[in-house]
Amino acid sequence: MNDLPPDLARLRTLETWLAMTLDRVRAQIATVEQREAEKKYGDDHRPPTPDWVVELGIGVGAPPSEVHVGDCYAAGKRRRIIDRDQARQLLADGIRACTHCRPDNELGVLE
Template structure:
């Protein structure tokens, strides 16, 4: 009976040590994770991989083909006609609201 209990205690101690090691590794990984970019440009498929959508960094709707972008580039892309993500709304955060309406009122059915 003693041998059997000693065997189970050893298994329990080993499992606890493994879980503590795994937890420590996860904490270290989170500390060493690179900082999330402020803005993300989602890239298209094909020659040159043109930008197709701008996202706020960390947006869950951003596709796999993406790259970080500085604030100025994100603003330039949005004002040049690249789509803004409808989930994270980078145009609102960059204060580029209704720029298309300002420059082309006929697209929205209003007169100048």
């Protein structure tokens, strides 16, 4: 029934190994708790999703290339937040509406 070693030397070795393992587990717990706290902080302090964005062309002074709904997955990295009136004006000026999120439908603008 007792599967522990009978001699003191092996019991001390086992005790040392268990203490080291417990330290590693506690360190991992602290790491995971820190990661979760950082994620929660990031989620709590994330800026709100904009209603509309315009995707910008490549290069300084390049014209806008596409209008998107704020949470569109197809919007590129080069973008600028715009308001509803700016989005309508850009679409009226001939800037392409995203074919995925269809901001023209959301804004009631017909092409």
